[in-house]
Each structure stands twice: as structure tokens, then as C-alpha cells.
Amino acid sequence: MQIEEKFEPTIVAFCCNWCSYAGADLSGTNRLQYPANVKIIRVPCSCRVNPMFILRAFQRGADGVILCGCHPGDCHYTTGNYYARRRMTLLFSMLDFLGIERERTRLEWVSAAEGAKFAATMNDFVETVTRLGKNRRLEDLRCNK
Amino acid sequence: MQQVIRDKALSLLEAGKVDRVLAWKEGEFFYDQTPHVFKTAEEINRSLVYNGFSAANLSKYLVKETLKDGMIAVFLKPCDTYSFSQLLKEHRIPREKVWAVGIPCDGKLDIDRIRKAGLRGITSIREDGDRLSVSTIYGEKTVAKSDALAERCENCKSRKHIVYDELIGSEGEALDSGRFDAVEALEKMSPEERFAFWQKELSRCIRCNACRNACPACTCEKCVFDNPASGIESKAPASSFEEQNFHIIRAFHVVGRCTDCGECSRVCPQSIPLHLINRKFIKDINEFYGTYQAGENPDERAPLTNFDKDDMEPADAFRKGE
Numbered sequence: 353m354q355i356e357e358k359f360e361p362t363i364v365a366f367c368c369n370w371c372s373y374a375g376a377d378l379s380g381t382n383r384l385q386y387p388a389n390v391k392i393i394r395v396p397c398s399c400r401v402n403p404m405f406i407l408r409a410f411q412r413g414a415d416g417v418i419l420c421g422c423h424p425g426d427c428h429y430t431t432g433n434y435y436a437r438r439r440m441t442l443l444f445s446m447l448d449f450l451g452i453e454r455e456r457t458r459l460e461w462v463s464a465a466e467g468a469k470f471a472a473t474m475n476d477f478v479e480t481v482t483r484l485g486k487n488r489r490l491e492d493l494r495c496n497k
Numbered sequence: 498m499q500q501v502i503r504d505k506a507l508s509l510l511e512a513g514k515v516d517r518v519l520a521w522k523e524g525e526f527f528y529d530q531t532p533h534v535f536k537t538a539e540e541i542n543r544s545l546v547y548n549g550f551s552a553a554n555l556s557k558y559l560v561k562e563t564l565k566d567g568m569i570a571v572f573l574k575p576c577d578t579y580s581f582s583q584l585l586k587e588h589r590i591p592r593e594k595v596w597a598v599g600i601p602c603d604g605k606l607d608i609d610r611i612r613k614a615g616l617r618g619i620t621s622i623r624e625d626g627d628r629l630s631v632s633t634i635y636g637e638k639t640v641a642k643s644d645a646l647a648e649r650c651e652n653c654k655s656r657k658h659i660v661y662d663e664l665i666g667s668e669g670e671a672l673d674s675g676r677f678d679a680v681e682a683l684e685k686m687s688p689e690e691r692f693a694f695w696q697k698e699l700s701r702c703i704r705c706n707a708c709r710n711a712c713p714a715c716t717c718e719k720c721v722f723d724n725p726a727s728g729i730e731s732k733a734p735a736s737s738f739e740e741q742n743f744h745i746i747r748a749f750h751v752v753g754r755c756t757d758c759g760e761c762s763r764v765c766p767q768s769i770p771l772h773l774i775n776r777k778f779i780k781d782i783n784e785f786y787g788t789y790q791a792g793e794n795p796d797e798r799a800p801l802t803n804f805d806k807d808d809m810e811p812a813d814a815f816r817k818g819e
Contacts, residue, residue, distance in 0.1 A: 403749050404721070404742075411738050424806065434804035437811075442752060442781055442801075443745075444811040449683065449777050450741055451692025459811045489692055492738040 361415035361481040363390045365474070366405065368398045370428035371463045372420030378467030386474035397421070399432030403443045406457065410490035416456045416481035420470070423461040433461070452489050455480050498600070499547040501665060502572060505598060506541050509570045515596050516567035519558055521551040527621055528608040532558050534569070547572070549606035549624055552647065554760050556581040556590075557713040563594045571595060574602040575669055576649075578659040579756035579792035580713035585660065586795045587754070589716050599661035601669070604642070604650035609768065611645045649759025649772060652676035659792060676757070677780045679773055699740040701767040708761035708771050714751035714791075721746065748774040753799035755779065756792040785809055 367373040373394050379386060395401055398421025409417045419440060421433040440459045448454040458477055462470045506518045518541065522533035528550045535541045554577045562569050573581055578599060584590045611619065611631065618634035629645055631638045643651075654676055656669025683691055709715045709722065722743065748755070748771075757779055761771040782789050782800045786808070789800050 404746055407738075407742050407745065411742065431804065434806070434808065435801070437808055438786070438801055438804055441785060441809060441811045441814050442778060443749065445781050445814050446745055446749070446774070446777060448688070448815065449680075449691065449774075450695045450745070451688045451690075452741075453688060454815055457811070490738050490741065492736045494736065 359482060359485060361389050361478060361484075361486075362413055363387075363416045363418065363474070363478055363481060364409040364414040365390050365392045366395050366398070366401050366417070366419045367392050367462075368421040368428075368433075369394055369396050371422035371426065371461075372398075372470065374464035375420070375462040375466050375470040378464065379471040380467075382467045384467055384471035386471040387478040389478050390474050397427065397429050397432040398436040399427075399429070401436060401440075403439065406443065407490070410456075410487055411492040413487075413491070415484070415487040416458070416477060418458045418460060418473070418477050420460050420462045420473075423463055426463060447490075453484055455484055456487060499545075502547045502598075502600065503541055503545050505665065506535065506545060506570065506572075507538050509596065509598075510535075510538060510541070514568065515570040517562070517569045518545075519555050519562060519569055519571040520545050521547060521553060521555075521572075528606075528619075534558075534562060547600070549604075549622070549629075549642075549645075550608070552605040552763055554580055554711075554713050554758050556584055557711070557716065559590045559595055560584065560716050563590050568594055568596055570598060572598050572600050573658070573661065574600060575656045575658050576602070576654070576756070576758045577713075578661060579655070579790070580758055581792075582659045582795060583754055583756055583792035584713065584716065586792070587716075596663075597661045599658035599664040599666075601666035602656070604646045604653065606642075606645045607647040610647070611640060614640055614644060616640070647759070647763060648770070649757075649762065652678075654757060654790075677776060679770075680777050680780050683773065683777075695741070696737060698769050699744055700737070701769055702740055702743070703767060704743065705766060707764040707766065709747055711760045711764040712747075712751065712755075713758060713760065714754040714756070715747075721750070744771065744774055748778055751775065752778045753782065753789065753801045754791050756790070781814070785814060 367376055376392055398419055401419055406417050421436060424433055427433045444457045447457060460473050509515045518535040521530045522544045523546050524531045530546060530550055532553045532555055535545060555571050556577050559571060585592055616631055616633055616638055619631055621632045623630040627642045629640045629642050631640060652674045653672055655671040657671050658664060755775045759772045765771055786800045
């Protein structure tokens with residue numbers, strides 16, 4: 353019998369320390385399931401995420417990158433996520449312009465109370481990226497060790 | 498025009514108004530001019546040139562030049578004044594040290610386009626109105642100037658001088674030239690076609706960094722691409738990732754500051770249409786956050802250092818065109 357190997361994507365989730373990271377924690381304490389493909393990187397604010405971080409994640413083997421921050425208006429630093437939103441809108445639009453699948457990048461607002469939303473978002477994102485398959489257009493072969 | 502500019506440079510220098518003049522100097526080939534700081538009248542008379550190939554945007558050189566003592570005069574074409582104004586806004590150039598002379602421009606020539614028209618062995622080019630007399634080793638030829646214009650000049654955004662101390666010629670106007678047409682054509686393609694298009698273009702990149710070095714918006718003392726710890730400092734790109742990474746980040750770092758002067762594409766030795774990446778960002782900014790032209794209004798906040806509570810989400814931006 354042949355065992356079919358299922359593609360397991362690597363997802364990098366940048367989570368803001370004040371909302372989304374706590375949201376991820378809450379989904380854990382609530383025993384809500386989300387796939388182990390998601391690797392969370394804690395950042396002080398969604399605004400901390402440099403476009404280079406996103407590209408670098410793809411370089412190092414991510415198949416999808418999601419940025420989670422506080423809801424607009426709820427930023428711990430008052431306005432950080434507004435700036436992040438503009439930056440990511442332009443960056444994602446540019447990735448699309450260069451022909452990289454637009455479903456591989458996502459921006460989502462998850463508050464500390466939204467454990468369920470965090471789990472649902474991650475389940476949905478992992479499913480989307482699994483359907484897309486491996487990231488070929490932004491990979492760096494030298495990083496495939 | 499060249500004589501007018503030489504005379505202006507000489508009179509400014511002789512009157513003691515300025516100590517140096519930044520202009521174009523004859524290069525190795527007639528179509529290959531180089532920005533140069535002239536210090537003496539003799540030097541100006543010998544090698545200051547101005548013609549269809551005086552394309553370099555001189556505003557960037559003022560950043561380094563104004564660190565030195567004394568006044569400097571500079572000749573700025575309309576599109577250069579946008580970059581100059583943007584650099585003033587960013588406090589990269591002290592205004593009081595520069596004497597800016599606005600000069601008219603009716604489009605710069607692209608030697609590669611003339612060559613592509615089938616002309617070989619070009620020895621010199623003379624402009625007669627809207628025709629070009631091209632001397633080649635095979636004899637005299639003529640081409641329409643409109644067939645020899647650089648891409649950025651075909652889609653000239655403005656003939657208006659934004660900032661100057663004195664003006665040679667008359668004041669122009671901002672133009673509506675359809676400069677986003679090429680970006681729109683690419684947007685209409687499927688992602689696969691776009692990827693193939695950019696792969697074809699960007700894989701030619703040799704990472705010479707000319708686009709960065711010539712860009713009037715790229716004026717950081719230390720550049721992220723020169724950082725050996727960045728992991729992306731390698732020379733020629735080794736993978737599709739590196740090709741795209743460099744160009745995305747290069748363009749992203751000048752979002753909201755890029756005046757669309759087209760220097761990146763002009764200096765590219767591999768003729769990659771880099772300005773299309775910058776233009777895509779400009780187009781997106783115009784569509785998402787309201788029309789914004791970098792360098793036009795010194796009091797306006799740049800789009801990425803500004804926000805609105807009702808800005809669109811990235812997902813909405815994709816849905817917009819559908």
C-alpha cells in the first residue's frame with residue numbers, strides 16, 4: 353500500500369504582543385485547535401514588522417505569512433497598526449503585481465479576547481495555503497537544507 | 498541652449514554668487530554624459546554640455562556637495578525640481594547653499610532606442626526641432642525625435658518647475674500623460690503571466706546597485722543592502738527570491754518619496770523597466786490614499802507616515818479591481 357504524503361505548509365504568523373499573541377494564548381487555554389504548521393513570532397507591535405521580515409520568512413521556507421495585530425483603534429501604542437495597515441496594503445499589492453499568489457499573505461486583526469477568532473483564522477489560512485501548495489515563486493533554494 | 502547655460506554658469510561664477518556649478522560634462526561618448534562640479538570658467542567653456550543626452554538628475558549630488566563650504570549653482574530640469582523639492586522637504590539639502598536654475602526640457606533621448614531603430618555606427622546626433630540628424634559611419638540619417646525619446650519622457654508627468662531661484666525659458670505645466678498605462682496592462686495579466694514577465698526582466702539583474710546609487714530618493718548614509726549581516730548582500734542574484742527581494746525592498750524604501758523621475762530605469766545597464774515597480778506603488782497610493790505626487794507640496798504628509806482611520810484593508814485592495 354502506498355502512503356500518500358500530504359503537503360504540510362509552513363506558516364509564519366507575526367503576532368503583536370498586546371493583542372494577537374494573547375489571543376493565541378487564549379485559544380490555547382480554551383483548548384481550541386489550530387494546526388501546528390503555524391509558527392508564531394511575537395513582535396511588540398504589528399507596526400514593528402518590516403516588509404523585509406515578510407520576504408525573509410518566505411526566503412527561509414514559509415509558504416504563507418500572516419500578520420496579526422490589534423484591531424484598528426486598539427493599538428497599545430495608539431497608532432502603530434494604522435501605519436502597519438498602509439504598509440502591508442502596499443506590500444501585498446506589490447507581491448501580487450510581481451505574480452506571487454495573493455492568498456499567501458494576509459493581515460488579520462485579532463484582539464486578546466478573540467481566542468476563537470485566532471484559531472478560526474489560522475485554520476482557514478492553513479487550509480488556503482495547503483491548497484496553493486508549496487511556495488515556489490519566492491523561495492531561496494539555498495535555504496532548503 | 499547649451500550656450501545659454503554656459504553663459505549663465507559663467508556669469509554666476511564671475512559675479513561671485515556661487516563657488517561651484519553642478520552641471521553635465523562630456524563623457525567618454527557623446528551620448529554618455531556625466532554629472533560634474535565645475536570650478537573654473539575655463540573648465541565650463543571646455544566641457545559643460547547640454548543636449549538631449551543631459552539626462553542625469555543632478556539633485557541627488559547636492560546632498561554631498563552642500564556638505565562642503567560655499568554656494569553651489571545647479572541646473573534642474575522640471576522633473577529634477579521635484580526630486581530637489583523632495584530632498585529639501587527631507588532636510589537633506591540646506592536651501593540657502595544652493596542656487597537653483599530651472600531649465601526647460603522637451604524630453605531626453607535614449608541611445609538604445611535609436612540603435613533599435615536600426616541605426617548602427619552612430620558618431621553624432623544633432624537636434625533640428627522634432628527631427629534628429631544622426632551621423633553614422635554609413636552616412637547621414639534622420640529620425641523623428643518622438644521615436645528616440647526615453648520611455649520616461651514619452652510619459653512626461655510635468656513640465657512645471659516646482660522650486661527654483663531663477664528660470665531660463667518659460668514656466669511649464671503638469672501634464673496628463675497616461676504614465677500608468679503600462680502598469681495597468683500588467684495588472685490585467687494573470688498572476689502566472691505577471692510572474693513570468695518579471696522573472697524574465699528581473700533575472701537579468703546583475704545587482705550592480707546603479708538603480709540605488711542614481712536614485713535621488715535613496716540618500717541613506719548606510720544602506721540595508723550594504724549590510725553584510727543582512728544575508729542579502731550577495732552579488733548577482735542566485736535565486737528568484739533574491740531578484741525580487743532586492744527590487745521590492747528598493748522600491749518600498751522610496752514609497753511616497755519617489756517622484757517618478759525614471760533614473761532607475763535610465764541607468765540600468767540591463768534595461769530592466771524598474772520604474773514600473775515604483776510606478777505601481779505610486780498608482781496604488783493614488784488609488785488607495787488619494788492622489789499624491791512626491792516633491793510637489795512640501796507641507797503635505799507622505800502617505801506612509803500618515804494614516805486614516807478608514808483606510809482599506811489589504812484584502813479590500815485586491816477586491817477593488819474585481
